Amino acid sequence: MSNKIIEIYSNFIxxxxxxxxxIMLLISVFAIQMAGTIKTxxxxxxSMLPQDVEAIKTLNSIENEFGSTNSVSFAVEIDPxxxxxxxxxxxxxxxxxxxxxxxxxxxxxxxxxxxxxGPASILKxxxxxxxPQSSREIQELANKNGLLDRYISKDYTLALVTIRTTxxxxxxxxxxxLEKILQQVPKPPGITANLAGSVMESQKMQTxxxxxMAKTSLYSLVxxxxxxxVLFRSIKYGFTPMTTIIFGTLxxxxxxxxxxxxxxxxxxGVTSMIMxxxxxxxxxxxxxxxxxxxxxxxxxxxxxxxxxxxxxxMEVTLNNVIIPMLTTTLAALVGFxxxxxxxxxxxxxxxxxxxxxxxxxxxxxxxxxxxxILIIDQVNMKNIYKKLMNRFEVRT
Amino acid sequence: MDxxxxxLVRLAEMQRKHAKLLAVLVIIFTIILGxxxxxxxxxxxxxxxxxxxLPIFALNDRISAKFGGEDTVVIAVQIDDSVDLNxxxxxxxxxxxxxxxxxxxxxxRDESSITSVTSPATFxxxxxxxxxxxxxxxxxxxxxxxxxxxNYKMTLMYVTADIGSGEEQINNFDEFIQxxxxxxxxxxxxKFGITGGPTLRTTIFDLLKSxxxxxxxxxxxIILLLLFVMESSYTRGLLVFAPLSLGLIWTMGxxxxxxxxxxxxxxxxxSMILGLGVEYGVFMLSRxxxxxxxxxxxxxxxxxxxxxIGAAIIGSGLTVIVGFGVLAFATVPMIQHLGETLALGIAxxxxxxxxxxxxxxxxxxxxxxxxxxxxxxxxxxxxxxHTQRGR
Numbered sequence: 001m002s003n004k005i006i007e008i009y010s011n012f013i014x015x016x017x018x019x020x021x022x023i024m025l026l027i028s029v030f031a032i033q034m035a036g037t038i039k040t041x042x043x044x045x046x047s048m049l050p051q052d053v054e055a056i057k058t059l060n061s062i063e064n065e066f067g068s069t070n071s072v073s074f075a076v077e078i079d080p081x082x083x084x085x086x087x088x089x090x091x092x093x094x095x096x097x098x099x100x101x102x103x104x105x106x107x108x109x110x111x112x113x114x115x116x117x118g119p120a121s122i123l124k125x126x127x128x129x130x131x132p133q134s135s136r137e138i139q140e141l142a143n144k145n146g147l148l149d150r151y152i153s154k155d156y157t158l159a160l161v162t163i164r165t166t167x168x169x170x171x172x173x174x175x176x177x178l179e180k181i182l183q184q185v186p187k188p189p190g191i192t193a194n195l196a197g198s199v200m201e202s203q204k205m206q207t208x209x210x211x212x213m214a215k216t217s218l219y220s221l222v223x224x225x226x227x228x229x230v231l232f233r234s235i236k237y238g239f240t241p242m243t244t245i246i247f248g249t250l251x252x253x254x255x256x257x258x259x260x261x262x263x264x265x266x267x268x269g270v271t272s273m274i275m276x277x278x279x280x281x282x283x284x285x286x287x288x289x290x291x292x293x294x295x296x297x298x299x300x301x302x303x304x305x306x307x308x309x310x311x312x313x314m315e316v317t318l319n320n321v322i323i324p325m326l327t328t329t330l331a332a333l334v335g336f337x338x339x340x341x342x343x344x345x346x347x348x349x350x351x352x353x354x355x356x357x358x359x360x361x362x363x364x365x366x367x368x369x370x371x372x373i374l375i376i377d378q379v380n381m382k383n384i385y386k387k388l389m390n391r392f393e394v395r396t
Numbered sequence: 397m398d399x400x401x402x403x404l405v406r407l408a409e410m411q412r413k414h415a416k417l418l419a420v421l422v423i424i425f426t427i428i429l430g431x432x433x434x435x436x437x438x439x440x441x442x443x444x445x446x447x448x449x450l451p452i453f454a455l456n457d458r459i460s461a462k463f464g465g466e467d468t469v470v471i472a473v474q475i476d477d478s479v480d481l482n483x484x485x486x487x488x489x490x491x492x493x494x495x496x497x498x499x500x501x502x503x504x505r506d507e508s509s510i511t512s513v514t515s516p517a518t519f520x521x522x523x524x525x526x527x528x529x530x531x532x533x534x535x536x537x538x539x540x541x542x543x544x545x546x547n548y549k550m551t552l553m554y555v556t557a558d559i560g561s562g563e564e565q566i567n568n569f570d571e572f573i574q575x576x577x578x579x580x581x582x583x584x585x586x587k588f589g590i591t592g593g594p595t596l597r598t599t600i601f602d603l604l605k606s607x608x609x610x611x612x613x614x615x616x617x618i619i620l621l622l623l624f625v626m627e628s629s630y631t632r633g634l635l636v637f638a639p640l641s642l643g644l645i646w647t648m649g650x651x652x653x654x655x656x657x658x659x660x661x662x663x664x665x666x667s668m669i670l671g672l673g674v675e676y677g678v679f680m681l682s683r684x685x686x687x688x689x690x691x692x693x694x695x696x697x698x699x700x701x702x703x704x705i706g707a708a709i710i711g712s713g714l715t716v717i718v719g720f721g722v723l724a725f726a727t728v729p730m731i732q733h734l735g736e737t738l739a740l741g742i743a744x745x746x747x748x749x750x751x752x753x754x755x756x757x758x759x760x761x762x763x764x765x766x767x768x769x770x771x772x773x774x775x776x777x778x779x780x781x782h783t784q785r786g787r
Contacts, residue, residue, distance in 0.1 A: 055599045058472050058589035062552065075455055117542065125537065149512045150554070153462035160459065196455050204452040208727045216722045223718035231711035233398075269723040269731045273738075276719010280675060280712035287708040324682045327626040328675035331619045335671015338615035339664035342607030344600065351664065 002323070009366075010318035014311045017371035017378075024368040028247060031254025038257045050343040072178065072197040074103050074118070074161040080190035087190025091152055091159040092138045095188035097123060100161050101131060103193070106181045107161070112169040118161030119151045160196070171203040213263065213271055220272035221245075224279050231283070236376065237290060241282025244369050248278040248361030255356055261349070270353045277332065277354070278361025281325055285365050289317045289373060310377040314370050322366060329362040400710070401703050408702035408754065412695045415758045422642065422752050430645050432652030438604050439657040441597065445730035463556070469573055470592040471515075473497065474550040476585050484585025488544060488551045489516075489535050491528035492583035497553060498526060500580045504555055507572070515553035516543045557594075566594045566601075600660070608663045615667030616641075619674060627681070635760055636677035639752040643673050643745035650740060661730040662737050669738065672716065673745025676709040680753045694761065698754055706750055713746035 013020055049056050076096060080087040088096055101120035108116045123141055124131055132138045142148045151160050165174065175195065182193050224245070229238035249271055256263075263270075292313040300308060336358070339351035411418060446453055473496075475488060485493055494516055501517035504510050519534045520526045534540065544551050557569060570590070577588045623633035644666055651658070658665065683705045687697035720742065723735020 049596075049600075050603065053599050053603075054589065055591045055595040058470075058591040059596070061474065061589070062470065062472050062550065062591065073459070075459060077458075147514070147518060149514060149556075150463065154511075155462065158459065158462050160463070194451075194455055196452065196459055198456065201446065201450075201452050201456060204450055205447060205728065208447060208450060212726050212728075212731075216726055219722040219725060220719050223722060224715045227711060227714045227718060231707065269726045269735060272722045273719050273735075276716040277672060279715040279719075283708055283712045283715070284679060287704065287711075291704055320682075320686065323626065324675075324678045327622065327678050330622055330626075331674040331678075332671040334618045334622065335615050335667045335669070338611045338618075338667035338671070341614055342603070342611050342664065344603050344607050344660060344663065351668075 006319055006322050010315045013370050014314045014374060017374040020367055020371040028250055031251045034257035035253035038253060039262050072163045072195060072200055074193055075196040076100060076159040076191055076193045078157045078190060079192045088188050090156045092142055092156055094133055094135060094138060096159060096191060097138060099188055100159055102185045103161050103181060107163050110177050112166045112174060114164045114166060116161060116163050119148060119159050122147050122151060175203055216269050216272040220275045224275055237286050240373055241279055241286050243372055244282030244361050244365045245275040245278040247364040247368050248357060249274050251360040252357040256353060264349060267350050267353050270350055273354060274357030277358055281361050281365030282369055284321055285317060285369055288321055289313055292316045310374055314374055318370060325362055329358055332358045400707055404703045404706040405699050408698040411754045412698055415755050418755045419759060426642055426645055429649030432649035436648055436652035437657040438601060439659045445659055445661055447727050447729060468592050469555045469590060469594055471553040472550055472589045473586055476587040479585040481584050485583050487548045489548055491531040493586055494531045496580055496582050500576060503576050510555060510557045512556045516540055516551055566598050570595055570598055604663050608658060611664050612666040615670045619670050631760060632681060635756055636674060636681055638756055639677055639748040640670060640673050640745060642752055643748040644669050646744040647741040661734045665737055669741035669745060672742060676746055676749030677753050679705050679709060680749055684757055702754055709746060709749055713742060716742045
C-alpha cells in the first residue's frame, strides 16, 4: 500500500517537475516574507525550570510577595592609576559615597525604575536622613550593623547601587539611559563605574549573539559546499543537494516567523545545524539518482528498445529513498522532541526548531530538489546555447 | 572507481572475510571506551555555559567573588495561611517571628564557613535580650521595610558562605542550613523555605541526572519501536539500533575519558545522537536488502552497499559534523559545547555504521542461514524417521 502511494507520488513529481517547482517557489516567496519578521528574544531562564520543585516554588513566591526581582546595578570599583596620589583607595571615601548618591538620585528618575538602594541610601537611613561627610563617620556607621554588607565589599574595593526595575522593563531602552547617567555624573579620581547584574548579562548576550547565526551559517554553508563538491566532483551535482538546505532553511525560518517563535541565545546556532543535517537528504537523493542513471545507461545498452532516461532514474530513486528518508526524519524528530521531555527545557526551543528544519529539508529533498534536477538534466544546455548564438548572429 | 570507492570496496571485502574477528575487535573497542563511562560527570553550574569573555560576565563574577553572590542562600519565612489557630502569626513582623530569626541568625553566624547573614534580625545584633516592644519600635525604620513584602506576609534572610564548587559540598551546605532551620523554634502559622544559588544548583544537578536518563530511555524506546515498524522486522530494527547504541557508548565513554562533563547544554545529547545517527544504519541496511532481494550474493551486495552508501554517508556524516562543528565559533559556550559533543557523537555513529553495521548484518544473515539449515536438517531427520517407521 505504502509502496503504491510512493510510486504514484514519484510519478507525479517526475511528470510535472515545472509545476512542482513553481508551487514550491511560491511557498518560498511567502517564507522569505515571514522570515523577515523573526525577532531576537530574551531567553527566560526561569520558564525553563520545573515549577513544582521546592526551591523554585520558594523563588517564585519571593517574586510574588516582593514584586519584581529584576535588578540592575551600578558597580563602582576602585582603580587607582598612580601610587601615592589622592585617588580613591576605599569605596567608603566620602567622594565615592557622594558619587553613589548622585547616581541613585538620577537612576530613581528613570522610567521603569521602582527603587534604588546603595551605600548612600543605607547610610542616610541610619544617620537620620543625612549623608555622613567624613571618612571616620562613614566607617563608624558602616561597622554599626551588617546592612552595608550587601552594598560595600569586605575589602572596600567595590560598591554596588542596586536599581530595582519593573518586570516588563525594556532593557534595550533602560541600558542606554543608565549608561548616560554613568557618563554624565563626574567620577571621583581612581574609580571605574559600570552596569552590572544578571539581567544585564542577558541583554549584553542578546547583542553579542545577533551576528552569531549569520557567522555560523556562513561557515557551515561553505564547509558543506566544499564537502559536497569533493564528494560529487561535479559542479552541477555539487550544487544541486545544496538546494535542499537552501529551501529547507528558508521554509523553517519562514515557519518560525509565521508562528512568532523568535530567536534566542539557545537557538542562535540552529541554522548551521539544520544545514548540516538537511544536506544528508540531498546527498542521498543525488547519489542514488546518479547511480540509477549509470544503471539505466547500462540497461539501455543491453536493451535499446527501452530507452529509459532521467525521468525513470528519478522515479526509481524516489521509490527507494522516500522510506529510509521518512524513517530517519521520524527518528530525528523523536530525538529532538525528547529534549523537551525532560524537566529542564533549556534547549527545548532549539529541539523544536531543529525538528522543523529536518522536516522542511526532507520535504525539500523529495519535492523541489528532484524537480530542479529533472529540469536541469532534461534541458539540453548545448542546444540552448547554440540557439542563442544563432539568434545573436542573425541580429548582428 | 575513485580512491574512496576503492577503499570502501576493500573494506567490504575485509568485512566479509573477517566478520567474526571484526566483531570481537568492536567488542574490545567498546569495552575500552565504555570504561570511560564511569568517569562521566555532570556539571550543574549554569554560569560555566555562559560567555565569560564578555566584560559584563567578568564584572558580575568579580561582584560574586566579593559579595559571595553565587553562594548566597535565601531563607524565605512566610505566613502559612492554612493554619487557622488563634495564636497563628498573621503579620510577618510579629515579634515571635523576629525572635526566631534572631535565634537562626546567631546559630548560622557561629558557623565558620558562613561569611554574612542579613535579615531583620541584623538590627538586633549585640543585644542580649530583645523585648517585643523594642522589635516593633525598631522595625518602623524604613530600612527594615526592605526585608518585608508589601503585604507583610514574607521576610527574607540572606546567608552568604564560602562553600566551594563541588556538588557534595553544596549538598552538605544545604543540609546544614535545613537542619538549623529545623531546630529553630518557630511560632505557629509560619513556614520556612530555602532557595538561592547553591540550592538551585543542587536542584538542577538532580534534574540533570534524571533528565539525562529519562530522555535517553524515551528516545531509545520510541526510535527502536519506529525501526521495528518501518523495517517491518524486529531483527532488522535491531540491526540498525545496535551499532547506533555502540556509537552512543563510544561518545559518552570518550567524554568520560576526556573529563568533559555533561551540562545543561549536553544533557539531551544522547537523544539527539540516537535521532540523528539512525540515518546511516537505515540507508546501509535498506540498500543491502535491496541488493540481496535481487538474488545477488553476500559479497557483491556488500561491495555495492559499502561502496554506494558508504560514500554517501561519509559525505552526509561529514556535513553534519561540519554543521555542528562550526558551532565552536558561537559566542555562547553552551552552544559551543553542544556543537562539539554532537559532532563527536555523529562521527562515532558514522564509524559504527561504516565498520560495525555491515559486520552485524553479515553475522545475523549467517546465523539465520545456519539456524534455518539446522532446523531443516532436524526436520529432515524426523521426516526420515517417520518414513522408516511408517504409520
